Amino acid sequence: MAATAPPTSTGSAKIDGAIQRASANQPQKLSGAALYSRFAFAGAVCCAVTHGGLTPVDVVKTRIQLDPATYNTGMIGTFRKVIATEGAGALLTGIGPTFAGYFLQGAFKFGGYEFFKQQCINQLGYEAASNNRTAVYLASAAAAEFFADIALCPLEATRIRLVSQPTFASGLVSGFGKIAKQEGFGAFYSGFGPILFKQVPYTMAKFVVYEKVAELMWQQIDKNKASDGTKTAVNLGSGLIAGFAAAIVSQPADTMLSKINKTKGLPGEGTTSRLIKIAKELGLRGSFGGIGARLFMVGTLTAGQFAIYGDIKRVLGATGGVEIAK
Numbered sequence: 001m002a003a004t005a006p007p008t009s010t011g012s013a014k015i016d017g018a019i020q021r022a023s024a025n026q027p028q029k030l031s032g033a034a035l036y037s038r039f040a041f042a043g044a045v046c047c048a049v050t051h052g053g054l055t056p057v058d059v060v061k062t063r064i065q066l067d068p069a070t071y072n073t074g075m076i077g078t079f080r081k082v083i084a085t086e087g088a089g090a091l092l093t094g095i096g097p098t099f100a101g102y103f104l105q106g107a108f109k110f111g112g113y114e115f116f117k118q119q120c121i122n123q124l125g126y127e128a129a130s131n132n133r134t135a136v137y138l139a140s141a142a143a144a145e146f147f148a149d150i151a152l153c154p155l156e157a158t159r160i161r162l163v164s165q166p167t168f169a170s171g172l173v174s175g176f177g178k179i180a181k182q183e184g185f186g187a188f189y190s191g192f193g194p195i196l197f198k199q200v201p202y203t204m205a206k207f208v209v210y211e212k213v214a215e216l217m218w219q220q221i222d223k224n225k226a227s228d229g230t231k232t233a234v235n236l237g238s239g240l241i242a243g244f245a246a247a248i249v250s251q252p253a254d255t256m257l258s259k260i261n262k263t264k265g266l267p268g269e270g271t272t273s274r275l276i277k278i279a280k281e282l283g284l285r286g287s288f289g290g291i292g293a294r295l296f297m298v299g300t301l302t303a304g305q306f307a308i309y310g311d312i313k314r315v316l317g318a319t320g321g322v323e324i325a326k
Contacts, residue, residue: 035318036111042312043110048103049308050301055098056091057297062163064290065258075293086166094159096172101155105148110309112144113207121322130324137208145203149195154188156195160258191260194275198253205249210242210306215325228314235306243302247295252287254294 030038051058060078063071071078082090117140121129129136158175161168169175179187217234226234259278279287313319 029319030317036115038313038316038318039114040107040111042309042316042318044103044107045312046305046308047106047109048099050304051102052095052099053304054297054301055093055095057293058098059091059093059163061290061293061297062160062258064293065255066164068286068289075296078293090166093166094162097155097159097162097175100172101152101159104155105152106305108148108151109144109203112147113140113203116140116143117324118322121324126322126324130326133211133324133326134208136324137211138204141204141207142200145200146196148203149192149199152199153192153195156257157188157191160191164258190274191257193272194253194257194260198250198257201253202246202250206242206246206302209245210238210302211325213238213241218325228311231314232307232311235310236303239303239306240299242306243299244295246302247291247298251291251294252282255282255287255289 056079057075060071060075060082063082064075064078071081073081079091117136120136120140124132124136154176155172158172158179161179162171162175169178214234217238221230221234223231256275256278259282260274282289
């Protein structure tokens with residue numbers, strides 16, 4: 001009896017061979033650690049590069065928040081004043097902890113977001129997750145940011161101390177060591193509450209607005225036929241709008257974080273009592289000090305982050321994530 005062709009065969013050796021060659025040329029979809037390590041690396045690079053590149057803007061924003069009486073001429077005026085009084089090099093104060101801190105934070109934030117989004121899909125099922133995708137985006141972003149902030153907080157505390165007190169230390173290593181020696185390891189986490197209060201709503205707004213804007217854009221463009229340049233442009237545009245939303249939502253907590261890390265607390269003064277005191281001193285208007293610089297900074301860096309993140313994922317072949325947008 002003649003052997004029958006296998007179920008996957010077309011019955012033609014030539015056609016079967018062509019199909020096999022085409023399949024071999026298709027990029028293999030990654031999963032597990034191989035996939036999420038690529039997400040984490042792409043997130044680490046995009047956050048470190050964008051935050052590091054905008055260090056001068058962050059220095060200006062922090063000065064306006066911490067000393068509004070001195071730096072009261074807006075973003076451009078403060079740039080000029082810092083350069084005139086301290087030299088252009090002062091605008092790079094804190095670049096070491098900024099780069100290191102946001103490299104770690106970006107890995108946890110973007111890698112964690114993709115991981116927790118997948119866990120939500122696994123628990124809810126694809127259809128339920130897609131129908132409730134806003135809740136999935138928010139929950140995934142909040143969980144990822146919590147772990148990201150554990151990594152970021154010590155380096156952010158060091159950065160703010162270097163910016164607010166330029167003579168405190170010469171850089172990341174010396175500043176980190178000096179705080180640890182003089183104030184103890186707990187000083188690095190004195191701002192953990194404010195950083196969560198700032199970063200969790202920030203990241204929730206950032207990812208959900210990005211996802212929603214990108215979804216609207218892709219409804220007008222065929223994603224399967226879009227060029228790499230078009231994909232990058234969509235990521236830039238969605239990221240810019242997401243950055244503006246995230247900056248406004250998190251501005252009061254960002255100001256409080258700068259204040260609480262400027263100096264150490266009084267003997268016996270707890271973090272909660274310090275926060276209450278700072279909030280009363282600032283008021284609503286004071287909480288939004290430096291909002292112009294921060295809108296520019298966060299809008300620019302968020303657009304850059306999503307563009308870089310998407311490009312690195314494509315280069316690394318990190319195409320295994322599940323999309324729940326409709």
